Amino acid sequence: MLPTLVIRSSAIHAAGCYTTRTLRKGVRVCEYEGPRMTKAVADERYADRFVTYLFGYGTEDMVIDGFGTPMFFNHSCAPNCESEEIDGHIYISTLRPIKAGEELTYEYNLYDSDDATADCHCGAPNCRGTMFSPLELKRRARLARAAKRAATTNS
Structure with a gap:
């Protein structure tokens, strides 16, 4: 039996997806x-949009332009669901038992974003304060250190 999902106001961000069982x-x-497209096509298509629901998958810089129920799953640093890629499909699955009425969340693990911060407001005790993946945070720190060294060298 498939879960019954509803969309309603969320304490994390705007609207969220909840299970009724x-x-x-x-x-x-x-x-x-x-729709599936390359990240380059998506970047061009949504250059003037503030909000998108793009989900990166595979190794070829492909994204899914998500629309529908999964776009309402909010990010959490203490998620109760996870995304998994199987044969080019992205599924959201539960990480633990979830009670009826609970909001469904997963870690976005953002990368390669134009956002400077991608702040997180999940409220979890272990909140990292960002929706970026740990690898993306390391990459950005490395770039910031290199820029600082270059600025020091050029002064």
């Missing part, structure tokens, strides 16, 4: 679906 650990909740 208890879900077991390991349940595939939904698929992140939408």
Whole structure:
């Protein structure tokens, strides 16, 4: 039996996705679906848009332009779901049992974003303060150190 999902106001951000029945650990909740395109095409198409629902997948700089229920899953640093890629499909599955009425969340692990900060407001005790992946945070710190060295050298 598939879970019943509803969209309503969220304490994390705007609207969120909630389950109306208890879900077991390991349940595939939904698929992140939408048109597929290269990141370059998406960057051009959405250059003037503030909000997008792009989900990167594979190794070829491809994204899914998500629309539908999964776009309402908010980021959390203490998620109850995870995204998993299987044969080019992105599924959202539960990490633990989830009670009816709970908001469904997963870690966005953003990378290669134009956003300077991608602040997180999940409220989890272990909140990192950002939706960027740990690898992206390291990459950005490395770039900042290199820029600082270059500025010092050129002064």
